[in-house]
Amino acid sequence: MPKDAPPTKKIKKANPEISSAKTSNFLDDVAAERKKTATSVMEFKFNKKRVRVLSKTSEVPEWADGVIYWTFRDERIHDNWALLYAQKLAIKNKVSLHITFCRLTKFLDCSLRHYKHIFQGLEELENECKTLNIQFHFLIGSAAEILPDFVKKHKLGAVVVDFMPVREHMLWTQQLADSIGSEIPVVQVDAHNIVPCWVASDKLEYAARTIRNKINKNLPEFLTEFPPVIKHPFSGKLKTQPTNWNDADKTLQVDRSVLPVPGLKAGFKAGMNELDNFLKKRLSKYSTDRNNPVKDGLSNLSPWLHFGQISAQRCILEVSKFSKMYPESVLAYREETIVRRELSDNFCFYNPKYDSIEGAPNWAQVTLNDHRKDKRKFVYTREELEKSRTYDDLWNSAQIQLVKDGKMHGFLRMYWAKKILEWTDTPERALADAIYLNDKYSMDGRDPSGFVGCMWSICGVHDQGWREREIFGKIRFMNYDGCKRKFDINAFIARYGGMVHKYTKK
Ligand SMILES: Cc1cc2nc3c(=O)[nH]c(=O)nc-3n(C[C@H](O)[C@H](O)[C@H](O)COP(=O)(O)OP(=O)(O)OC[C@H]3O[C@@H](n4cnc5c(N)ncnc54)[C@H](O)[C@@H]3O)c2cc1C
Incomplete structure (x- = not known):
């Protein structure tokens, strides 16, 4: 920011007591919806089209002591098809359940601002893991390099990865599958798109108009409620080592001058709080106000959606409840969040030159x-x-x-x-x-x-x-x-x- 720029207006701070009470009601209502759908993922008909087997084998070996979900793009517990699939595999094989985040030294132009947001969200995730008997592991290094040894050492019998169509993540995922995929399954679950990217279309689409119907016709099958993640019923030898979050950014080689955005809270609860605010305060005028930069008319959810701290599918499920009340706004939000967002994944997945x-x-x-x-x-x-x-x-x-x-x-x-x-x-x-x-x-x-x-x-x-x-x-x-x-x-x-x-x- 130029030194000669005047200060921007102060943002009015919400009363934290009131806003946390409101969010917990919203969170409770959402949790109740999940429980109504199924008692756990075991009683839920998991749509296998969300899953791609990247390894040679798809059998969890008998010696397995656990299943691990490597979270990269979808850093959340709830409403996460990748974690749900990992829990299903782990329960089916009667083994423990693990989540890992592999912190790189540098990723594209990620700055300290972004890493702090990631860490804050993961700290909340780690705390919730404790109540769910899920072991969380904060590891340093590239997953393709460090996970093979980690998995072997701790006898983990399957790796579930989420889906991010940028070349770095696609390469690491493939390298991981190449190195351990003849011994244990490495499976990818698209936990970011409502209609899995490879189901929506098998080719590069020209425009929104060419993908819209392909996505829409699949929505009845994929736009479903989520089952809950339950307290994991099996434990193994490998236990979590509590993360020292104060040290999490040590050795990062990123631009440290780009500081966190004041007042922007990371994590699932903060993201759901923003969704609740959007539903109550802004959705009604979304169709008319969203293109006006001086009106606060946007959903403002993309910081949480990008890091997968909340699920776009959850946003659509909640927004769609207002279809009768605000039909045009709901339609407009669905067009942006489903068609435009999923079209972007289609572009990067099928076009290796997506940034040139x-x-x-x-x-x-x-x-x-x-x-x-x-x-x-x-x-x-x-x-x-x-x-x-x-x-x-x-x-x-x-x-x-x-x-x-x-x-x-x-x-x-x-x-x-x-x-x-x-x-x-x-x-x-x-x-x-x-x-x-x-x-x-x-x-x-x-x-x-x-x-x-x-x-x-x-x-x-x-x-x-x-x-x-x-x-x-x-x-x-x-x-x-x-x-x-x-x-x-x-x-x-x-x-x-x-x-x-x-x-x-x-
Ligand atoms: C030059 C340029 C750069 C952009 N960079 C990013 C980026 O880095 N990350 C990013 O997520 N989006 C990006 N967008 C798309 C869009 O501007 C943002 O998704 C949107 O501003 C996010 O704000 P919001 O959550 O308040 O979304 P809203 O405007 O309320 O829209 C709701 C949701 O729909 C999706 N969406 C909206 N517009 C688009 C779009 N044009 N393409 C794809 N999805 C869309 C987003 O998931 C968004 O959260 C970019 C657009 C342009 C023109």
Whole structure:
């Protein structure tokens, strides 16, 4: 944030006593729904289409003393198909149940802000594991490197992994399966999408319109209530070693200058609290307010959804209860959270170049190339962009929001990324800068929806060609005046304090 920016308005703090009482009612109601569905996952017809066997064997060996769930993307106990599947395997084989989180030294542009959020959520998870007789293990290192020895040493007879279609996680998962998969099962469960990514479609989709029906026709089968995770009835030799959370960030090689967002609480309970707030306060006007950055009209759930601290399926189940009361808002929320979100996973899963111009549709690559040499009136360095030092006070305000709040309003995200295309010397640099800033500061960064958001804005992914113009070619254009017509930009600028900075010619 530039030093000359005025302070943003203070956020009114909720009365913690009132808000925790409200959340616990909501949490109790949700827990009651799960219990009504089944007493445990053993009495529940688990849909096997959620599961992919990555190993050669699918049999848990007789010598097994436990089953382990390696959590990467879905860091929660409740409403988690991967953990439920692990519990089912463990009970069926009468063995103990374990969860591990393998902390890397560095992951993409994850900064201290993100790791602190992860740790806070995991601490809550670890505490709940104690009451459920599930052993939690906080390990340091890449799962592909450290899990094979850990699993062998402790006679764990199956590894369940969740699903994240970014190349790093897909590679580690495959490496893990290659190294231990002839002895024990390594199975992947899509716990993030409602319709498992590989069921929704077996190919790269062009746009929302081509995947919408494929997803919708599968919803009756997959959009079900969850059974509860129960107190695990079997114990084994391997016991949890309590994690020293004060030391959890030691040896991390991340940007420590990006600090946690003040007031943003991590974990399942905080995420469910935000869902409860959304249902009670914002859902009614979601269809009309969500594209207005000066109204608090969004669900605001993506920091918890991204880290899997709450489940998108749970959000949809709860939001859908208001279908009769607020039909348009429920429809709009379902379109964003089901179709758009799951389309992003489809893109990254089936397109290995999901974060490069080469991954864009052909028409977009051609048009960007045709305009590669167009004269740019303004060219900004990454540092100028990062420090909100452009001539555009609205853009600077959006960038300040990103840095300060760890979030940028969804509408402004599009404008923000498109301006980066206009202000950098090549589309490649524009894409790299947008992904870098998004991943470094946004709580929900490093997500398939983030790669797709940047690719949509800068290189036409899931979009169509528009009237041709300078620099953009046929890529959809957005400008300051368009924003002025859409919302009160002065109110937004006043809130975040972006300045107009004099342009320095390069
Ligand atoms: C340049 C750019 C970068 C983006 N980066 C990210 C990112 O890093 N991580 C991320 O999760 N989303 C990203 N998005 C998509 C979208 O902006 C966010 O999902 C949304 O702003 C999150 O805020 P919210 O939870 O209040 O969502 P709401 O606007 O209330 O939407 C509800 C939910 O629907 C989903 N959703 C909404 N819009 C989209 C979309 N366009 N694509 C996919 N899913 C969507 C999200 O899961 C979201 O939580 C990006 C979009 C753009 C244009």
